Every structure is written in C-alpha cells, then in structure tokens.
Amino acid sequence: MTRKHVVVVGAGFSGVAAATAIARSKRARVTLIGRDGFGRGLAYGTKDPSHLLNVRASNMSARADKADDFALWLHSKTGKDPGVFATRSRYGDYVQSTLKQAQRAAMLSGGLKCLEGDAVSCRAGSGWWNIELASGRGIEANGVVLALGNPPVSIPVVFSDASVPLVDPWDAKAMQRIGKGDVLLLGAGLTMIDVALSLAARPRIQTIYALSRRGQTPRVHLDPPSPPPSTPLELPPNLSDALHLFRREVRAMSERGEPWQLAVDRMRGATPALWGGLSVEQQRRFLRHLRVWWDVHRHRAAPEIFSRAQDLQNSGKLRVLAGEVVSAQKVGRHYEVFHRQRGGRARHRLEVAAVVNCTGANLDLTRSPDPLVQQMLAEGLARTHATGLGFDLDENARVLDARGQTQGSLYAIGPITAGAFWESTAVPEIRARAAAISALI
C-alpha cells in the first residue's frame, strides 16, 4: 500500500461523517463499507413526513468545519429557514448529498469509495488491518473506524418466554401489518412519539398505550429558540455535587426568568468531561437513577411534534402508563398483556393488536448479533465499557483491547461510544468526533 488507506465500517450518519471528514482532510483514501445503503442509517431512513428531526436545522450540519452546511442546503432546496425542524427523510437526502460531494472532491486525492458489504471480521497484521466481508473478500487498511451504529433493541424476557412477537418500529412493512385494535408501545421516548403519531393517523388503530417504568416523556424545545447560551455550566466531577449544583443553578435561572432548557444546553459542551471524570460506580448510579430524567430533558421534541403528542394524550388516543409488563400471551388474533403500575400491586389487563418495541438500541455489545462485534470481543481486539454501554475506548476514541491497550489506528464513533463519552448519538457530537478522528489519522 503506497498511500494510507482507512476503512470505515458502517454507513449510517456516523460512518458518512467519519469517511467524508477523512477524505476531505486528504490524509488517506477511504473505503466506506455499508450493508444496507449509504447515508441514512436507522435514523434517516424513514419516509414518514411526520418524523421530524429533534434538532433545529441550524445545528444539524454534518460538517464540523461548516456550521451552516445543512441550513444552507435546506434553504436551497426548500426555502426554509434555519430555525425549522426538517423531516428526517430530508436530512437523509442531505447526508447522501454530502457523501456524493465528498466523493467528487476526493477523486483527485485518492478517493472515497463506497463498498456494499457486511464486514464480519477485523484482524491486525503488522502495521495494517485486514477487514473481511461476508462475501469472503479481504481488504487491507492502515486504519479502521467502527461506525456500527445502533445495535438492535433487546426483547424483554416476558415477551420472549411467551413467544409474543414485538414489532420493530423501523420495519415499515411490519408496522403496516398491524391490524385493527389497541396497540401497546414499550418505551416512552422520542421513538414512542414518532410511532404514536404514525399509528394515530390510521383509522383502524384505537387506543395507543405507551408503557415505561416511570412514564416520563420527552419535554419540548424552546419556541422560539433562544440564542446559544454564552456561559457554560461547569459542574464538579462528583455525581451528587454536580446534581446539587445543577439544581441550584436551575432554581437561580428560574428566578431570573430563564427557562430550564438553557441550563441543560449550558452543560452540553462539558458533559463528556464530566462523564469521564465520574468513577464507574458513579456512572452506573447515574444510569440507574438519573438517566431517564437526563434523557427526557436533554433529548427534547420539536414543538410541533410535542403539541401533536399532547393533543393525542388530551383526547385519550394516547395513554402513557408508568409500570412494567408482568405477563403476555397470544389470545386469538390479539395479545393479552398484564402490567403493574408503578408503586401499585394490582395487575391491569390490556388486549392489543400488536406490541411495538420502542425501547431503543441495546448497547450491551456482548448481546450484539453482529459477527464483527462478536469476533473482536472473542479475540480480545476490543472489550466492552465497564458500564455495559458500547466499546471501551481511550479519550481519543481509540478502541481498547482486552488488556486495555490501544492498537494503532482502530477507532469507534457513534452510539457504540456511549460508555466512553456519554454524549455520542446526536449529530453535533458525531460530527465533532469525526473531525477529531480525521485529525488523528
């Protein structure tokens, strides 16, 4: 190999952001491997126009070096202003266009090649990596970026034991097949809202139940938006102290007439450092007790989506329940599900046409069905993070092996880096990480 070659595995948003950043840097030629298309991934493959981004166009650039890239692109296509929440499908068009643009620009500097395939193994040679595809083809590279994305959701045992199938909310055909009756959605986050809005538009769907342990649903973005906060909120590297100071600051802001959303936004830049400064025990405590509160305040819904979800709740079409499922079974063409409400002992019965799993990606990679992940863990090329969220990485996103050592240019990006950085799934963090990896290649 005469010129550096980097392979990026996975071609959702993270893979495209990493591949295009590296290609633009002209440091290496890049091969982007995708098993199911290039640029849309799980989030931006939906065609449903009711599925909006949960971040304004002004902060959705795919490029760390060009903050208004998406806003300008959107304006050129639709005339819409940077404050809008565009459809996720439109955003997928944009990501694909950034890929095409980077491919054209890289033609003279070594190239950015898209290769359809399923990477099944990654092994180290001396100074290079060998990536093997399911087809048997091998590819050599000086560096690898794992952009494997959102692992599949896990199926709660109460459903698997009873052989009650759960519908994948991103499987459009399975969603279409849901018959007449009530529907139960497991989980109450942004995915639940998307699914509830889609189902509510169908006349044969009756009541939509959403069930999660605490019944907390996403809060709403400020409308109109306020300018980005100028003073960052820095918190001490101890969970209890940080929480105490954060609450005090929210109270003080509220007395000044400032909305709580700004407090969350003010700590955004400092979150990875705060997370990294916590002990593993404190990180686990956060996940156990605070995660749900963090998620609903940090991952907020677009105002339009929020108010439509509120309308559904006010009309009784959507009922959000706090509790857990205790049993499930098939009864004729429907499913009988018993759940216990939070804090109560009584069992409540639902009879539903389908149960949709909106609980989100399971980041415990020991349970990943991806042969590449299993091979890397089994051969000690990677290990899972102590919190159970994704791979263990150093502060530069280099994958640590079973002994905790980095191994040349092997990086990870996207949701599988949640244990290492916590903030790892939204576009602003992914594009910054892509630029940082590209600078290290």
Ligand SMILES: Cc1cc2nc3c(=O)[nH]c(=O)nc-3n(C[C@H](O)[C@H](O)[C@H](O)COP(=O)(O)OP(=O)(O)OC[C@H]3O[C@@H](n4cnc5c(N)ncnc54)[C@H](O)[C@@H]3O)c2cc1C
């Ligand atoms: C429904 C939803 C809505 C979101 N909305 C927003 C938003 O509005 N704003 C925002 O900032 N963020 C949003 N996010 C978060 C963020 O943008 C996504 O998590 C992001 O798309 C992550 O991209 P990814 O490439 O890491 O993962 P994925 O989209 O999961 O893509 C990974 C790709 O890699 C492929 N792959 C995996 N393993 C292999 C292999 N071994 N070989 C070949 N290919 C492989 C997969 O098949 C997949 O195509 C949203 C996320 C979701 C799920």
